[in-house]
Amino acid sequence: MNKDRTLVQIALYAAVIAALGLLPKFNIPVAGGVPLTAQTLGLMLAGIMLGPVRGFLSVALFILVVALGAPLLAGGRGGLGVFAGPTVGFIVGFPFAALVTGLMMQQLQRVNLFAAALISSIVGGILVLYAFGIPGMVVMTSLDFAGAAKAILVFIPGDLIKALIAALIAQSVLRAMPGIIPSRQAIV
Amino acid sequence: MISLYLAHSSWLHRLPAGFKLCLLAAASMIILPVTQLEWMVVFTLAAALLYVTLGNRGWQNLEMVRPLLPFLAVIMLFHLWAGSFYEGGVSVLRLVTMFLLANLVTLTTRMSDMMEALQPVFRPLQWIGISPRALALAVALMVRFAPVLVLVMNSLDEAWRARGGRKKKWRLIAPLIIQAIRLSDHVAEALTARGGSSGISVRPIETRR
Numbered sequence: 001m002n003k004d005r006t007l008v009q010i011a012l013y014a015a016v017i018a019a020l021g022l023l024p025k026f027n028i029p030v031a032g033g034v035p036l037t038a039q040t041l042g043l044m045l046a047g048i049m050l051g052p053v054r055g056f057l058s059v060a061l062f063i064l065v066v067a068l069g070a071p072l073l074a075g076g077r078g079g080l081g082v083f084a085g086p087t088v089g090f091i092v093g094f095p096f097a098a099l100v101t102g103l104m105m106q107q108l109q110r111v112n113l114f115a116a117a118l119i120s121s122i123v124g125g126i127l128v129l130y131a132f133g134i135p136g137m138v139v140m141t142s143l144d145f146a147g148a149a150k151a152i153l154v155f156i157p158g159d160l161i162k163a164l165i166a167a168l169i170a171q172s173v174l175r176a177m178p179g180i181i182p183s184r185q186a187i188v
Numbered sequence: 189m190i191s192l193y194l195a196h197s198s199w200l201h202r203l204p205a206g207f208k209l210c211l212l213a214a215a216s217m218i219i220l221p222v223t224q225l226e227w228m229v230v231f232t233l234a235a236a237l238l239y240v241t242l243g244n245r246g247w248q249n250l251e252m253v254r255p256l257l258p259f260l261a262v263i264m265l266f267h268l269w270a271g272s273f274y275e276g277g278v279s280v281l282r283l284v285t286m287f288l289l290a291n292l293v294t295l296t297t298r299m300s301d302m303m304e305a306l307q308p309v310f311r312p313l314q315w316i317g318i319s320p321r322a323l324a325l326a327v328a329l330m331v332r333f334a335p336v337l338v339l340v341m342n343s344l345d346e347a348w349r350a351r352g353g354r355k356k357k358w359r360l361i362a363p364l365i366i367q368a369i370r371l372s373d374h375v376a377e378a379l380t381a382r383g384g385s386s387g388i389s390v391r392p393i394e395t396r397r
Contacts, residue, residue: 002376002380003385003386004379004380004385005372005373005376005380007322007325007326007329007376007385008329008372008375008376008379009372009376010326011325011326011327011329011333012329012330012333012337012368012371012372013368014326014330015329015330015333015334015336015337016337016364016365016368018334019334019337019338019340019364020361022334022338038358038361041361045365061326061327061330062330064327065327065331068299068302068306068327069191069192069193069294069297069298069299069302070192070334071192076255077255078192079192079290079291079294079295080290080291080293080294081252081287081288081290081291081294083290084216084283084286084289084290084291085259085283085286085287086256086260086263087259140279140283141263141266141279141280141283142267142275142279143263143266143267143270143279144270147267147269147270150266151262151263151266165358165361168362169358169361169362169365173362173365173366176362176366177366177369180369
């Protein structure tokens with residue numbers, strides 16, 4: 001894979017994540033009425049579609065551009081302000097979520113794509129992301145760990161649905177473009 | 189370009205970006221350890237006052253706190269539940285203050301100036317093979333292609349609705365990604381044809397291939 005291609009892929013995938021956040025009201029039906037954004041879906045897919053390293057870089061690029069002042073986070077948020085908010089841990093965790101999702105995909109090469117993508121998304125996009133997000137909340141809000149965890153618990157069902165959707169999307173993308181997913185290049 | 193930057197002129201706009209970032213860091217150091225409610229109220233009001241000094245369009249931006257409000261409400265609720273009302277007040281006000289100050293830097297600094305000010309931070313990336321030029325190109329590409337992909341998404345959405353599709357918009361993400369992959373192949377080819385990521389000039393001074 002040549003360097004230009006890698007660079008452009010990283011940049012354009014970061015733009016995909018941005019586009020997912022810019023969509024007005026990207027509704028994913030879920031119980032409880034917790035608003036969901038497609039952005040964490042974007043992280044899971046970054047790890048699945050680009051692999052760990054490029055996935056990490058792509059999401060890191062996205063975060064950098066947000067920090068520079070582009071209002072690309074869901075709901076039109078952006079700038080340095082988001083790094084002073086209660087959700088800063090999640091934002092810092094974004095690239096690592098993509099990284100671990102990609103690593104898991106490599107580990108699960110022998111498992112069928114749907115299951116592999118689902119498990120990878122849950123581990124990377126939920127476990128790892130919350131492992132960053134909850135301590136971040138503890139620091140920023142002076143809630144104790146259990147309190148912060150409880151406050152964020154409402155998002156878990158939605159995130160599980162997103163992991164499921166990420167797996168479905170990975171499946172249909174691979175069907176349309178065989179060989180496009182890094183950990184699945186051998187399978188036709 | 190999509191940006192939160194407030195095209196306007198004020199005393200804060202005229203300060204160099206690097207200096208504002210240092211001030212912001214210093215302000216965080218001062219504000220984070222404070223645990224008295226009275227002081228926090230003073231800090232919050234002072235931060236709000238800074239917006240007022242930007243003029244009419246400045247203080248209107250105070251409403252950017254709004255998306256933060258549900259989070260703050262939940263945090264307060266959990267503090268009430270834990271019986272730490274005072275602490276809750278302090279931490280909510282601290283969040284508001286920090287948000288206002290950080291956002292103030294974003295509002296008054298161009299993205300290009302921010303990028304320039306961050307160059308020293310990016311320099312170590314060269315050791316792992318990411319040159320500042322490649323990074324600048326990646327940022328430029330992303331900023332340019334985000335609106336393009338939103339357009340792609342909108343046309344996918346129109347086609348989907350024309351076929352009678354309703355709510356399930358997540359179904360559009362797979363075709364969006366496929367189009368983005370195709371697009372990135374074309375863009376990569378175009379880039380290579382123009383000398384590649386190390387040859388194309390972001391600054392015309394360097395002529396090395």
